[in-house]
Amino acid sequence: MSDARPVTPTTIAAAELTELCRDLDDLGVPAAVLGRARRARDVIAGLDPYLDECTTPESPALADLAARTRSAEWSGSTLEQEMLSGHVEGRFLDFLVRMTRASSVLEIGMFTGYSALAMAEALPPGGTVVACELDEPVAAFARQCFDASPAGEMIEILVGPASESLTRLADEGRRFDLVFIDADKAGYLGYLTTLLDSELLTPDAVVAVDNTLLQAEPYLDTAMSDNGSAIAAFNRAVAADPRVEQVLVPLRDGLTLIRRSSAS
Ligand SMILES: C[S@@+](CC[C@H](N)C(=O)[O-])C[C@H]1O[C@@H](n2cnc3c(N)ncnc32)[C@H](O)[C@@H]1O
Incomplete structure (x- = not known):
C-alpha cells in the first residue's frame, strides 16, 4: 500500500503550490511574496480536509471498504x-x-x-x-x-x-x-x-x-x-x-x- 497520489485539480494544485513555496523559500524571495504563495497553498490544501470535516461521516461498512482498498496490493494491476x-x-x-x-x-x-x-x-x-x-x-x-x-x-x-x-x-x-x-x-x-x-x-x-x-x-x-x-x-x-x-x-x-x- 502507498499514500494516495494527487489525482484531482485541487490536490494537484495543492502539491504544486507546496513545491512552489519551498522553491520560493530557497530563493529567498521577499517575505510578502512568500506569504502570498503560502496563503494560496493553504486555501487549496485546506479545502478537501474541510469538506471531509463538514460532511456527514461515512458508515462503518464504507469506512471498512475504503480501508481494505487502501491496504490491498495494487502494484502490477491496472487498477489503483x-x-x-x-x-x-x-x-x-x-x-x-x-x-x-x-x-x-x-x-x-x-x-x-x-x-x-x-x-x-x-x-x-x-x-x-x-x-x-x-x-x-x-x-x-x-x-x-x-x-x-x-x-x-x-x-x-x-x-x-x-x-x-x-x-x-x-x-x-x-x-x-x-x-x-x-x-x-x-x-x-x-x-x-x-x-x-x-x-x-x-x-x-x-x-x-x-x-x-x-x-x-x-x-x-x-x-x-x-x-x-x-x-x-x-x-x-x-x-x-x-x-x-x-x-x-x-x-x-x-x-x-x-x-x-x-x-x-
Ligand atoms: C474509477 S474505477 C471506479 C470507482 C468506483 N466507482 C468507486 O467509486 O470506487 C473504474 C472501474 O471501471 C472498470 N472498468 C474499466 N473499463 C470497463 C469496462 N469497459 N466495463 C466495465 N468496467 C470497466 C475498471 O476495472 C475499474 O474498476
Missing part, C-alpha cells in the same frame, strides 16, 4: 487505490439517490464498490444497484465487502465489458432512475449514447458522470493524455447535445449531472 471515489463523493451520491427518489440505480465501473455501496445505503426497501465491472478479481473483492453489510444485498454485480452489460439490460427491459458512469473514459460517450438511445432510463432519470475535470487536463493548455482527450471530447459532445441539460460540479475530479432536456 486512487480510483475509489470516497467519503464526500459517496455522500453526494447518497444525496442524489434520495433527492431523485431513485429505487433502481445503475453503476458503470464499480472497482472495489465504494460508490455502489454508498448508493445502496440510500435506497428505499426493495431498491437495487446494478453495478457493472470488467475486472473479475476486483468484483470478487467488492462482493466480499458487500457481504459484510446489509445494504450490500441490494447490489447486483455484472462482470464483463459494460457495453455488453448495457445491451443485456436493455434487452431484459431493465430501467434506471439514476446512472453513475465511472469506468473507462474512452467509453463514456458510448455509454451515454446507449442510455439516451435506449429505454434504459426512466423519464426523469439523472446520469452522473465522474472525472469530467480529469485532473484539469481539458481546460489546461498542455498536452493531453488519452483519458484527457476522451473527457474533453465527452464534455464537448454533452454541451452540444440539445437532448440534454447538464451541470459540471467541481467535486473531487469533476462530476457532471445530466438529464433529458425539459424542451426535448
Whole structure:
C-alpha cells in the first residue's frame, strides 16, 4: 500500500503550490511574496480536509471498504487505490439517490464498490444497484465487502465489458432512475449514447458522470493524455447535445449531472 497520489485539480494544485513555496523559500524571495504563495497553498490544501470535516461521516461498512482498498496490493494491476471515489463523493451520491427518489440505480465501473455501496445505503426497501465491472478479481473483492453489510444485498454485480452489460439490460427491459458512469473514459460517450438511445432510463432519470475535470487536463493548455482527450471530447459532445441539460460540479475530479432536456 502507498499514500494516495494527487489525482484531482485541487490536490494537484495543492502539491504544486507546496513545491512552489519551498522553491520560493530557497530563493529567498521577499517575505510578502512568500506569504502570498503560502496563503494560496493553504486555501487549496485546506479545502478537501474541510469538506471531509463538514460532511456527514461515512458508515462503518464504507469506512471498512475504503480501508481494505487502501491496504490491498495494487502494484502490477491496472487498477489503483486512487480510483475509489470516497467519503464526500459517496455522500453526494447518497444525496442524489434520495433527492431523485431513485429505487433502481445503475453503476458503470464499480472497482472495489465504494460508490455502489454508498448508493445502496440510500435506497428505499426493495431498491437495487446494478453495478457493472470488467475486472473479475476486483468484483470478487467488492462482493466480499458487500457481504459484510446489509445494504450490500441490494447490489447486483455484472462482470464483463459494460457495453455488453448495457445491451443485456436493455434487452431484459431493465430501467434506471439514476446512472453513475465511472469506468473507462474512452467509453463514456458510448455509454451515454446507449442510455439516451435506449429505454434504459426512466423519464426523469439523472446520469452522473465522474472525472469530467480529469485532473484539469481539458481546460489546461498542455498536452493531453488519452483519458484527457476522451473527457474533453465527452464534455464537448454533452454541451452540444440539445437532448440534454447538464451541470459540471467541481467535486473531487469533476462530476457532471445530466438529464433529458425539459424542451426535448
Ligand atoms: C474509477 S474505477 C471506479 C470507482 C468506483 N466507482 C468507486 O467509486 O470506487 C473504474 C472501474 O471501471 C472498470 N472498468 C474499466 N473499463 C470497463 C469496462 N469497459 N466495463 C466495465 N468496467 C470497466 C475498471 O476495472 C475499474 O474498476
